[in-house]
Amino acid sequence: MAIAQVEFPKELAAFVEEWKTKPGNLIMILHRIQQEYGYIPREAAETLSRMIDLPLAKIYGVITFYHFFKTKKPGKNRLAICMGTACYLKGGQALLEEARSILNIQGDEVTDDGLYSIDAVRCVGCCGLAPVLMVGDEVYGKVSPEQLPEIIAKHRN
Amino acid sequence: MVNAKINGIEVQVAPGTTILDAAAKVNVKIPKLCYNADLEPWASCGICVVKNGKSPKMLRACCTPLENGMEIITNDAELVETRRTVIELILSTHPDDCLQCPRNQMCELQTLAAEFGIREQSFPKRLRGLSKDESTNTLILDPEKCIRCGRCVKVCQDMQNVWAIEFLGRGEKTRIAPAGDVALADGPCIRCGQCSAHCPVGAIYEKDETGPVWEALRKEGPEDRVCVVQIAPAVRVALGEEFGLPPGTVLTKKIYAALRRMGFDVVFDTNFSADLTIMEEGTEFVQRFTKDPTALPLITSCCPAWVDYMEKYYPDMIPHFSTAKSPQQMMGAMIKTYWAAKAKVDPAKVFSVSVMPCTAKKYENKRDKTMFSSGYQDVDVTLTTRELARMIKQAGIDLLNLPDEEADSPMGPYSGAGVIFGATGGVMEAALRTAYTLVTGDELKDVNFTGVRGISGIKEASVHIKGTEVKVAVAHQMGNIATVLDQIREAKKAGKPSPWHFIEVMACRGGCIGGGGQPYGATDEVREARMAGIYNDDQKSTYRCSHLNPFIKQVYEEFLEAPNSGKAHELLHTHYHEKAIYTK
Numbered sequence: 001m002a003i004a005q006v007e008f009p010k011e012l013a014a015f016v017e018e019w020k021t022k023p024g025n026l027i028m029i030l031h032r033i034q035q036e037y038g039y040i041p042r043e044a045a046e047t048l049s050r051m052i053d054l055p056l057a058k059i060y061g062v063i064t065f066y067h068f069f070k071t072k073k074p075g076k077n078r079l080a081i082c083m084g085t086a087c088y089l090k091g092g093q094a095l096l097e098e099a100r101s102i103l104n105i106q107g108d109e110v111t112d113d114g115l116y117s118i119d120a121v122r123c124v125g126c127c128g129l130a131p132v133l134m135v136g137d138e139v140y141g142k143v144s145p146e147q148l149p150e151i152i153a154k155h156r157n
Numbered sequence: 158m159v160n161a162k163i164n165g166i167e168v169q170v171a172p173g174t175t176i177l178d179a180a181a182k183v184n185v186k187i188p189k190l191c192y193n194a195d196l197e198p199w200a201s202c203g204i205c206v207v208k209n210g211k212s213p214k215m216l217r218a219c220c221t222p223l224e225n226g227m228e229i230i231t232n233d234a235e236l237v238e239t240r241r242t243v244i245e246l247i248l249s250t251h252p253d254d255c256l257q258c259p260r261n262q263m264c265e266l267q268t269l270a271a272e273f274g275i276r277e278q279s280f281p282k283r284l285r286g287l288s289k290d291e292s293t294n295t296l297i298l299d300p301e302k303c304i305r306c307g308r309c310v311k312v313c314q315d316m317q318n319v320w321a322i323e324f325l326g327r328g329e330k331t332r333i334a335p336a337g338d339v340a341l342a343d344g345p346c347i348r349c350g351q352c353s354a355h356c357p358v359g360a361i362y363e364k365d366e367t368g369p370v371w372e373a374l375r376k377e378g379p380e381d382r383v384c385v386v387q388i389a390p391a392v393r394v395a396l397g398e399e400f401g402l403p404p405g406t407v408l409t410k411k412i413y414a415a416l417r418r419m420g421f422d423v424v425f426d427t428n429f430s431a432d433l434t435i436m437e438e439g440t441e442f443v444q445r446f447t448k449d450p451t452a453l454p455l456i457t458s459c460c461p462a463w464v465d466y467m468e469k470y471y472p473d474m475i476p477h478f479s480t481a482k483s484p485q486q487m488m489g490a491m492i493k494t495y496w497a498a499k500a501k502v503d504p505a506k507v508f509s510v511s512v513m514p515c516t517a518k519k520y521e522n523k524r525d526k527t528m529f530s531s532g533y534q535d536v537d538v539t540l541t542t543r544e545l546a547r548m549i550k551q552a553g554i555d556l557l558n559l560p561d562e563e564a565d566s567p568m569g570p571y572s573g574a575g576v577i578f579g580a581t582g583g584v585m586e587a588a589l590r591t592a593y594t595l596v597t598g599d600e601l602k603d604v605n606f607t608g609v610r611g612i613s614g615i616k617e618a619s620v621h622i623k624g625t626e627v628k629v630a631v632a633h634q635m636g637n638i639a640t641v642l643d644q645i646r647e648a649k650k651a652g653k654p655s656p657w658h659f660i661e662v663m664a665c666r667g668g669c670i671g672g673g674g675q676p677y678g679a680t681d682e683v684r685e686a687r688m689a690g691i692y693n694d695d696q697k698s699t700y701r702c703s704h705l706n707p708f709i710k711q712v713y714e715e716f717l718e719a720p721n722s723g724k725a726h727e728l729l730h731t732h733y734h735e736k737a738i739y740t741k
Contacts, residue, residue, distance in 0.1 A: 002737030002738075002740065003739050003740070042337055045336075046739065055314075055345075056320070056336040056738075056739060057320040057321070057322065057323035057335065057345075058323065059336065060323060060325060060336035060337050061323040061324055061325065064326050064327070065324075065327045071337065
C-alpha cells in the first residue's frame with residue numbers, strides 16, 4: 001500500500017503552485033506547510049513531493065536538517081524554553097529539565113493527552129527578561145522552576 | 158595547458174585537472190577517503206588536504222583544479238599530522254570490531270589507519286548505538302559503521318536516480334537513512350547494491366547466505382539433497398580479482414572445478430539460460446515487430462533492480478516489458494522440472510544455488526509467485542561473486558591452479574551470445590543475432606553489433622533486417638534511463654511511434670560486470686577490462702548465436718516444444734505490477 005496523501009487546502013495549493021518553479025522554493029513551501037498543520041505530516045511531504053516533482057528523500061534531508069521543522073505533531077500548547085546565551089546562563093537548562101520532569105516527556109515527545117510539548121529554542125529576542133519561557137504567543141520572563149506548575153496549569157485548556 | 162609543481166616535480170596537465178589527478182600523473186599518491194572515481198568530488202572527509210607554496214591554507218586536492226605556477230606540497234609534517242587527526246576523529250565514532258566486520262582487510266578506513274600507524278585511541282569513543290536495517294533481506298545497512306562520507310547517497314541519487322537514502326539530521330546526529338527513517342524495504346530501494354559496492358567501510362553490505370549453502374553442501378539436514386549450481390556470465394571475468402588476477406581474466410573452467418570441489422553435485426551455467434532467454438525474448442520481439450508494431454518498444458527485463466525500478470517509477474511501461482524471466486530464474490525453473498525429471502531426481506530434494514554479480518538477484522528469487530513455477534522455490538539461494546570468493550578461500554581451494562573442467566550437460570554449454578549478457582549492450586546484441594535469423598531465416602555473416610558495446614551511458618544503433626530498419630537503444634546505470642523512457646512517454650502522448658523498437662536496460666554501470674555484488678574497487682578501467690574478458694569469451698565460442706546452441710535445440714525438442722509455447726510461458730515467463738515507491 002502506498003502512503004496516503006493529503007489534499008492541500010486551496011490557499012496552500014496555490015502557494016505551492018506559485019513557488020513551484022522558483023529556485024530555493026523548498027524551504028519557503030515547508031514553512032507554509034508547517035504553518036498550516038503545525039508540523040510537516042508525512043502525507044503532506046508525500047503530496048508535496050509529487051506536486052513539485054522532488055524526491056521525498058530530498059524533502060526529508062531538509063526537514064531533518066533544520067530544527068525548526070517538525071515531523072511529529074506538537075502538543076496543543078508548545079512550551080518554548082529559551083536556550084540562548086543569556087537565558088542559559090540564568091538557568092534555562094534547569095527550566096527545561098523541570099518542565100520535562102513535570103510533563104514526563106523527553107525531546108520532541110508530546111504528553112499523552114496531546115496538550116503539551118516542549119521545544120528548546122534559541123534566543124527569542126528579550127534577553128533582559130532571562131530566563132524566558134513562551135507558551136504559544138505568551139511570554140513569561142524571569143521564570144523560576146517553582147513557577148512552572150502554575151504556568152503549565154494555566155494553559156491546560 | 159597548466160604548468161605547476163607538485164612536491165618539486167614539474168607537471169603539465171589540461172586546464173581543470175584536479176590536484177589529485179595531476180599528482181597521480183607524476184606518481185604522487187595523495188591519501189583520500191570520501192573520493193571515488195565514479196562520483197563528482199564533494200570534499201567531505203578532509204584527508205586529501207595539500208598546501209600551495211608558503212600559504213598556510215589547506216586545499217582539498219580532490220576538488221581543487223591545479224593552476225599555473227602552483228607549488229603544491231602534499232606531505233609536510235603538518236599535513237600528515239592533520240590527516241592523522243582526521244582519521245583519529247573518524248575512528249572515535251567508529252566501532253573497533255574489525256575482526257567481525259564484513260569489510261575486514263577490504264576496508265578503506267582500516268587501510269588508512271594502518272598506513273598512518275594509528276596505535277592508540279586519541280579521542281574518547283562516542284558510538285551512537287544505531288541499529289542495523291536488514292529489512293531488504295538483500296542488503297544490510299549498519300549506520301553504526303557509517304563514517305558519513307556520503308558515497309552511498311551520491312551513488313543512489315546521482316548515479317542511480319533511486320533516492321532510497323539521504324543524509325538525515327545534522328552535525329554528529331547525521332545518519333544515512335531513507336526519508337522519514339522508514340525501513341529500506343519500505344522505500345524506493347531497488348537492491349542494486351551499488352551503495353554496497355561503493356561504501357569504503359562495512360556500513361552497507363550484502364546479506365551473507367553462505368551458511369545455508371555450506372549446510373546443504375555438507376549434507377547437514379536432509380542427506381539426500383542434490384546440490385545444483387549455476388554461475389552468471391559476469392562472475393567469471395571478475396572473481397579472479399579476489400585472487401590477485403587482473404580484471405577481465407576469464408576463469409570459467411576453474412570456477413566449474415572449484416564448485417565441484419566445494420561439493421556441488423551438478424554444475425550448470427547461467428549462460429545457457431541466457432541463450433534460453435534470447436529464444437523467448439527474441440521470439441517475443443519478432444512477434445511484436447512483425448505482427449503488432451504498436452506493442453513496441455520491447456524492453457528487456459533480465460535485470461531485477463531495473464524491474465523493481467520500472468514497477469515503482471515507470472509502471473506505464475509495463476505493457477512494453479518483456480515477460481521473459483531472467484536467465485537466473487529460467488535456469489532455476491528448468492533445473493527443478495526438466496532436469497530433475499531427466500535425471501530422475503525428486504525436485505523437492507534439489508537445492509538450487511546461483512552465483513551472481515548482483516545483490517538484487519537475492520530479492521528476485523522470491524519476487525512473486527512465478528519464481529516458484531516448478532512448484533518449489535526455483536532458486537533456493539543466490540550468492541554474490543564476493544560470497545563465492547569467500548567460500549572458495551574458506552574451503553582452501555587453490556583456485557588458480559585447479560585443472561580446467563567442463564560444466565554439466567545439457568544446461569552447461571553456452572553460445573557466445575549467452576556470455577555477453579554480462580555486459581551492457583550484450584542482451585541487445587544477443588537478441589539481434591537471433592532475431593535476424595528468426596525474421597529472415599538466414600544466418601548473419603557478421604554477428605558483431607559493436608555499436609551497442611562499450612561504457613557510454615546511452616547507446617543507439619539501427620540494424621537492417623530484411624529491408625526494415627530496427628532501431629535500438631541501450632542504457633545502463635539507472636540514472637541514465639529516464640532520458641530514454643521520457644522520450645517514449647512523449648512520443649506516446651503525441652501519438653507518434655516510439656523512437657526505438659527495442660530497448661535494453663541494466664541498472665549498474667557497465668552492466669552486470671559492474672554489479673553490486675562484484676569484487677570491490679570497480680572503476681571504468683576495471684569495468685572495461687571485465688567487458689573485454691566477456692567479449693573475448695564470445696569470440697572464442699564455437700557458436701555465437703543462441704539459436705545455434707545444440708543444447709538449446711535439445712531442450713525445446715525434449716521439453717519446451719517451441720519458444721513462447723504454453724509450457725514455456727508457464728515456466729519461463731513472469732508478470733509485473735505497479736508498486737508504490739513508499740509503503741510507509
